[in-house]
Each structure stands twice: as structure tokens, then as C-alpha cells.
Amino acid sequence: GQQVMQIPQYQHVQEGEDFTTYCNSSTTLSNIQWYKQRPGGHPVFLIQLVKSGEVKKQKRLTFQFGEAKKNSSLHITATQTTDVGTYFCAGPLYSGYALNFGKGTSLLVTP
Amino acid sequence: DSGVTQTPKHLITATGQRVTLRCSPRSGDLSVYWYQQSLDQGLQFLIQYYNGEERAKGNILERFSAQQFPDLHSELNLSSLELGDSALYFCASSDGTDPGYTFGSGTRLTVV
Numbered sequence: 001g002q003q004v005m006q007i008p009q010y011q012h013v014q015e016g017e018d019f020t021t022y023c024n025s026s027t028t029l030s031n032i033q034w035y036k037q038r039p040g041g042h043p044v045f046l047i048q049l050v051k052s053g054e055v056k057k058q059k060r061l062t063f064q065f066g067e068a069k070k071n072s073s074l075h076i077t078a079t080q081t082t083d084v085g086t087y088f089c090a091g092p093l094y095s096g097y098a099l100n101f102g103k104g105t106s107l108l109v110t111p
Numbered sequence: 112d113s114g115v116t117q118t119p120k121h122l123i124t125a126t127g128q129r130v131t132l133r134c135s136p137r138s139g140d141l142s143v144y145w146y147q148q149s150l151d152q153g154l155q156f157l158i159q160y161y162n163g164e165e166r167a168k169g170n171i172l173e174r175f176s177a178q179q180f181p182d183l184h185s186e187l188n189l190s191s192l193e194l195g196d197s198a199l200y201f202c203a204s205s206d207g208t209d210p211g212y213t214f215g216s217g218t219r220l221t222v223v
Contacts, residue, residue: 031210033210033211035211035212041216042113042201042214042215042216042217043154043201043203043212043214044113044214045210045211045212045213048210048211088153088154090154093156093167093169097142097159097205097207098144098156098159098166098167098169099144099156099212100156101146101153101154101156102153103152103153104153104154
């Protein structure tokens with residue numbers, strides 16, 4: 001079945017450093033979504049990418065969808081302590097919108 | 112408040128018991144999804160309902176079942192509980208048009 005893998009599993013950075021998490025799917029995806037889960041919280045939807053090679057920005061966050069639509073990345077420029085949390089990518093599992101989540105990348109930012 | 116309501120927030124029960132988790136989706140959302148989150152397995156998709164009907168099934172055990180009622184709230188029933196069933200159970204909803212799920216705050220189940 002379809003698998004979505006994320007690396008790294010953990011990342012610890014100093015505040016102000018950049019951070020990147022990578023997502024790879026075993027199959028071509030129609031779209032990919034990114035979520036953020038703060039410690040003790042629930043996943044919150046960040047963005048959806050649909051087109052091959054698509055790049056979207058949200059302030060310091062840059063999201064990319066690969067040309068083959070099998071991989072994606074999230075890059076955070078100049079991390080802040082508010083960026084702490086686990087970032088998940090997710091791809092459609094079935095045509096009925098059910099999502100298959102990667103295991104996430106946990107980001108720790110120290111001041 | 113995300114608009115998705117899950118009750119109870121915490122549940123402690125013994126092995127072999129049965130529990131029911133409840134979810135009220137965001138107003139207007141017809142789809143409800145159930146996910147299990149454990150430390151080593153991440154977010155595992157269990158089951159999806161759309162407007163009262165089962166739409167997709169994931170890694171849901173036979174001891175688990177769910178349903179969606181006419182008012183669109185959903186219940187996840189877990190029976191013959193085992194220690195390994197201890198996890199966070201999230202409900203999410205979507206309207207099927209706008210991208211993304213809205214997650215509830217989850218139910219933390221502890222089986223002792």
C-alpha cells in the first residue's frame with residue numbers, strides 16, 4: 001500500500017537557524033497536505049499543494065511539491081520558538097479524501 | 112476551539128472493557144475521520160464516514176467499530192481493550208470541498 005515517509009524524525013535547532021523536513025511517497029500523489037501539531041495539541045492544517053513543482057509560501061514557511069508529485073518539503077527560515085511542534089505531511093489514501101499521514105518531524109527550537 | 116468537539120478528553124479503563132468515544136464535526140462538514148495516534152506509529156487512519164455512510168476503512172481492528180448518526184455526530188466503539196490500545200484518538204472533519212481536515216482536541220485513552 002501507499003507509504004508516506006518523513007525525514008528527519010527529530011530536529012533540534014537554535015532559534016534563528018533554518019529547518020527543513022522532507023516527505024516522500026511510494027506512489028504519485030494527486031495532492032499533498034501539511035499539518036502542524038503543537039506539543040499537547042491537535043494537528044492543524046497548514047497548506048495543500050496540488051500542481052507538479054508547486055511552491056507556496058506562508059511568511060517564513062516555504063512548501064514545495066516535487067516535479068514527479070512523489071515528494072515534498074517544508075522549509076522554515078529563521079526559526080522561532082513558536083515553530084516548535086511536529087510537522088506532518090499527508091497524501092490521499094483513497095479517492096474519498098482519507099489521508100495517509102507520515103510519522104512527522106518533531107522540531108525543537110532553543111532560544 | 113476548532114469547531115470539532117470530542118468527548119471525553121481523558122478516559123482510563125481496564126483491559127477487556129469497552130468504551131465509546133464521541134465526535135461532533137464542524138458545522139456543515141459531512142465527512143468524519145477517526146485517527147489513532149501513538150508514539151511509535153504516528154497518525155494511523157482508522158475509518159471515514161460521509162453523511163452517515165462508511166466511506167473508507169484503514170487499519171481498524173475488528174474489535175473497533177464506528178458509526179455516524181443522522182445529526183452527523185460520530186461514535187467510535189472500542190471493545191475487549193488491550194494495553195496496546197492506549198493512545199490518543201482524534202476525530203477530524205471536512206466538507207469535501209475546501210482542502211484540509213479540522214481536527215478535534217482528541218480523547219486520550221489509557222488502558223490499565
